Amino acid sequence: MAVVKPGFDGLNGDSARMTVHPRRAREIARTRQDILEAAARAFARNGYQAVTMQEIAREAGYTAASLYSYFSSKEEILTGLAELVLHEIQSVFDQPIPANIPLREKLLFLFERQLELARKRKEIAGLVHMGVVAAGDHCDLHRERVDLLAEFLRDHARPGELGGVPPEDVAMMLNGLGATYFLEWLHREDDVWLKEKFTQALDVILRGLRSPG
Structure with missing residues (x-):
């Protein structure tokens, strides 16, 4: 057919x-x-x-x-790269996550998968995080990543783990944090450093969310 x-x-x-x-x-x-x-x-x-x-x-x-x-054209290729990245990012979020672990471990689980994808697509990851592949006519990668992360938080955060902060706001924090560290990782190529720094920053954010106002 x-x-x-x-x-x-x-x-x-x-x-x-x-x-x-x-x-x-x-x-x-x-x-x-x-x-x-x-x-x-x-x-x-x-x-x-x-x-x-x-x-x-x-x-x-x-x-x-x-x-x-x-x-x-090059512009069409750039849009194609953005669509390829978005498809593969979505596939990372679609993979199952263990349900009986705290949000911190779920986010680290997700981080490991994203790092694996970044290793596989290092050239494209560099273009994304350096802003070369950004918003095409129909594909805003930044917005899509934030939306996927917000949906992940809504699905996986237990009551109180976000401290009443809307998932969309936490998603923007985490997305900005991840982009900053991944950009540095592109220069260092040090997975141990990246995981250590991301974990440290994630703990600071989650402690702040759980702290009383």
Whole structure:
């Protein structure tokens, strides 16, 4: 059976609607991901503004003409990177968390998963945390991360663990904290340091939330 993909025909973004067979759809998805990962490496190495579509094509092992069959511009590639990151971040939050542990341990559990993803996607993680991949036309990564974290807190915080502070506010604190430490981690590449500092800061926040006003 064919798969109907509205708004994207697998070769360029101009067609409003086209039928793509499943095998071809998988090939297109793999090729697009190869190009996105190559672009992330090139952007991280030389900077977004300096990189050309021809350089991305060389990094990915394609001709420039082939590259334009999948992405029409650097801006479209940047949006694709943002969508890839968002999809993988969502998958981290979708994984089950043990229910019978305190919020602190749940957040550290989530932190470990995010660190694993950052290791896997280091070039893209660098672009995200340095602000290169930010808000596309339909994808605000910062807002999405805060929303995912707020939902996580609503689902997993026990009564009193947030001290009456709205989950959205705590999510913004934790998101800002995490972004700051991950940015430093990109330079240090020291997982032990990152976990120690994040745990220390998390304890300060949680103690403050539990303290009477």
